Amino acid sequence: EAGVVQSPRYKIIEKKQPVAFWCNPISGHNTLYWYLQNLGQGPELLIRYENEEAVDDSQLPKDRFSAERLKGVDSTLKIQPAELGDSAVYLCASSLAGPQETQYFGPGTRLLVL
Amino acid sequence: TQLLEQSPQFLSIQEGENLTVYCNSSSVFSSLQWYRQEPGEGPVLLVTVVTGGEVKKLKRLTFQFGDARKDSSLHITAAQPGDTGLYLCAALPSGTYKYIFGTGTRLKVLA
Numbered sequence: 374e375a376g377v378v379q380s381p382r383y384k385i386i387e388k389k390q391p392v393a394f395w396c397n398p399i400s401g402h403n404t405l406y407w408y409l410q411n412l413g414q415g416p417e418l419l420i421r422y423e424n425e426e427a428v429d430d431s432q433l434p435k436d437r438f439s440a441e442r443l444k445g446v447d448s449t450l451k452i453q454p455a456e457l458g459d460s461a462v463y464l465c466a467s468s469l470a471g472p473q474e475t476q477y478f479g480p481g482t483r484l485l486v487l
Numbered sequence: 488t489q490l491l492e493q494s495p496q497f498l499s500i501q502e503g504e505n506l507t508v509y510c511n512s513s514s515v516f517s518s519l520q521w522y523r524q525e526p527g528e529g530p531v532l533l534v535t536v537v538t539g540g541e542v543k544k545l546k547r548l549t550f551q552f553g554d555a556r557k558d559s560s561l562h563i564t565a566a567q568p569g570d571t572g573l574y575l576c577a578a579l580p581s582g583t584y585k586y587i588f589g590t591g592t593r594l595k596v597l598a
Contacts (some may be wrong), residue, residue: 377529415491415575415588416530429585463530473518474585478529 375399377479379465385485391453394482398446398467405442406476407450408464416464421472422448446468491578491589499595508592510576511558517560517579519552520586524573537589566596 378397381468396404397443401474403424408416421429442448452459453475462481463472468474494509510519518537522530534543536552536559542551547570549562550581558580576589 413591413593415577417588418585421585430584450555466529470578472586474531475535476586480528 377465377477377480378392379463379482382480383483383485385487386455387487388457389454390404390486391451392455393452394450394463394465396448396450396465396479398448398465399477400478401469402467403445403470404472404474405448406464406466406468407440408466408478410462412461412480416449419450423471424437431444455484457486460473460484460486491573491576492588493576493592495592496590497593497595499597502567502596502598504596506563506566506594508561508563508574508594509558510560510589512578513557514578515556515581517556517581519556519576519578521550521559521561522575522577524575524591524595525571530575532575542566563594568596568598569583570594571596577587 376389380395389411389423405422407419409419410416420440422442422481438452440450462483464478464481466476466478468476491512491575499558502504506533508562517536520535521533523533534550539556541552547564551560574592
């Protein structure tokens with residue numbers, strides 16, 4: 374069974390440019406998460422989806438970050454405009470139904486903003 | 488803000504040695520998880536503990552949840568180079584549905 378797929382794996386952009394990350398969760402998983410992980414730190418939740426509904430986006434910086442999960446499957450996370458401090462790894466995870474279920478993480482997208 | 492502090496931050500040991508990693512907080516948690524993350528990959532779940540005082544074993548790894556459900560430890564016996572990675576604890580605060588992650592312990596086992 375395929376795991377969580379993320380693309381691109383790496384992205385280098387200049388500050389003030391837009392960037393988008395894509396995530397395909399494990400088939401049948403209703404819950405999808407986007408996390409931010411700074412170097413040497415644990416992941417921090419940005420947003421959690423239950424199907425197509427964003428049920429927890431309290432940690433998402435809404436002035437520059439946006440996310441969508443159309444049709445309740447794939448999801449995209451966008452930053453516009455990117456800032457130097459956004460350089461980090463962006464992890465996507467999915468679980469069967471709800472945060473009490475085991476989360477399966479993708480490999481992440483490593484973003485470098487110059 | 489609820490924080491999960493892990494210690495030590497870094498650990499470099501020789502193959503065959505034993506080690507213990509700690510995850511501490513002042514908050515009570517419904518459950519606690521341990522993950523291992525290798526470079527360029529996402530975290531992979533090792534174990535979930537839910538009962539105060541619970542001990543779980545996974546081959547050479549022993550996980551313990553504190554009696555008061557505020558802390559946890561991970562003990563590795565006879566460490567091997569394949570144990571190298573970032574060990575993360577994650578806990579679910581009581582009454583919430585959002586896991587928070589610890590600061591991580593980076594382990595390197597030298598052959």
